[in-house]
Amino acid sequence: MAQSSESQVFFFPYGGKRSFLGGLRTLFTTIAHVVAPGDAVAVKVHMGEYGCSTYLRPALVRRACDLIKAVGGKPFVTDTTTLYAARRFTATQYLATAAFNGFTRESLEAPVIIADGEEGYDGEWVSIPKQAYDCPLDRTKVAKEILNADSMIVLTHLKGHELSGFGGSIKNVAMGCVTKESKAGQHRANRAELDPSKCTGCGECVEACPFKALSIVDEKAVRDDEKCTGCNHCLSLCPEQAFYLPPGAKEKFQVYLAHSAAGVLSQFPDKVAFINFVQDITPDCDCAPPSGLPVVSDIGILASMDVVAVDKASLDLIAKAKPTEKYRHMVSSDILGGINGTDSLIQIRAAQELGLGQMAYQLSELK
Ligand code: SF4
Ligand code: SF4
Structure with a gap:
């Protein structure tokens, strides 16, 4: 976390003569000190939903693992199961999807471990040190294998997100490092409501609800709020x-995200660093294929010890870039938030308020 008035963010811009692999190597030197020789290092990556084409390329993750090994760490590539029922709902499903997307022990030369176990409930509750904005979350359940790691390198594909405006490092940690209970705890902040006057009683949602929280009563869908996790599968x-x-709902959700991130990061004092890949900047996230056409062209890679600064710097670079044809009409300092109907900075401000870092940063360009 930041100690001075501005946090350091290091930036490797795309478009120069060096490849992204060389850029990543240079950037890694700025954060390598979080890995001590012998550390079990969680390399936190969203390995993409089935059918997604814009998740982080396995070659980048492989390079990160190689760099961690070069300083004596023992990397394992990790993520957690999803709350919604698609192709990553269980660890078995996730590993199959990860392999389909190119993430295997062979391709990465590192183990691929789904950190919250087969069903997504293996973990330990940890306290969230502080609360802000009247958020009731005071604990989060960190996925077991992540909690057991000595250090963590968070690799994030930065893109839009339909519920939080954008998904960066804060969200990758908040949602991606916890079990299903804590995913549900955050998603309850933006749980969909039901308008019975529109319901025809077709029963599609009853069939699809992964938590059997819906039933038909008097030809209308009815929800059992105790069973409902807020996964919002029914919404779409x-x-x-x-x-x-x-x-x-979207604003509240972002505040909950910041709180969960605070709980997770409290377990890695001075032992976590963040690398944002600002490329394939789609309006939707890697959970929702197709994620849409890019909003701006690829920008580069950012690295920092400060989760707030790295996300803020990433958004600032996007704000300075020229939107692609489809989004040219949008003049906004928060184009991803604008597309997704919220103010993306809420999660960043909340994270700063919780002491996770600071929005003031110094950007150092590495070539
Ligand atoms: S709420 Fe459920 S039952 Fe009602 S119309 Fe929608 S899908 Fe059908
Ligand atoms: S009723 Fe709740 S648990 Fe079921 S699909 Fe909808 S949000 Fe998810």
Whole structure:
């Protein structure tokens, strides 16, 4: 975490003569001190939903693993199961999807471990040191294998997100390092509501709900709030659009994200660093293929010890870039938030308020 008035963020821009592999090697030297010889190092990566084409390339992750090994660390590539029922709902499903997407022990020369176990509940509750903005979250359940690591390198594909405006390092840690209970705890902040007047009682949502929280009563869908995890699978599938997000849901969700990130990061004092890959900057996340056309051209790679600064610097670089044809009409300092109907900076401000880092940073360009 930052000690001075500005945090250091190191930036390797794309478009020069050096390849991204060389750039990553140079950037890694700025954060390599978080890895001590012999450390078991969690390399946190979203390995992409089935059908996604813009997740982080396995070659980048392989390079990161090689660099960690070169300083004596023992990397393992890791992520957690999803709350929604697609092709990463269990560890077995996730490993199959990861292999399909190119992430295997052979391709990475490092183990691929789903950190929250087969069903997604293996972990340990940790306290969230501080609360802000009236957020009730005071603990989060960190996935077991991540909690057991000595240090963590968070590799993040920065892109838009339909519920939080954008997904950067804060979100990668907050949602991606915890078990299903804590994913649900965060998603309850933006749980869809049901408008019975639109419901035709077709039953599609009842069939699809992965947590059996819906039933049909008197020809209308009814939800059991105790069983509902807030995964919002029903939100997107109802043919009548009977589910809707309540006002303020996206903003509240971002505050919850910051709190969960605070809990996870409290377990890695001075032992975690963040690398954002600002490329393939799609409006939607890697969970939702197709994720859409890029909003701006590829920008580069950023590295920092400060999760707040690295996300803020990434958004600032996007704000300075020229939007692609489809988004040219959007004049905004927060284009991803604008596309997704929220203010993306809320999660960054909340994370700063919680002491995770600072929005003031110094950007050092490495060539
Ligand atoms: S899918 Fe929509 S219309 Fe069908 S039962 Fe569920 S809420 Fe009602
Ligand atoms: S009711 Fe909807 S939000 Fe709740 S668990 Fe089922 S699919 Fe997910």
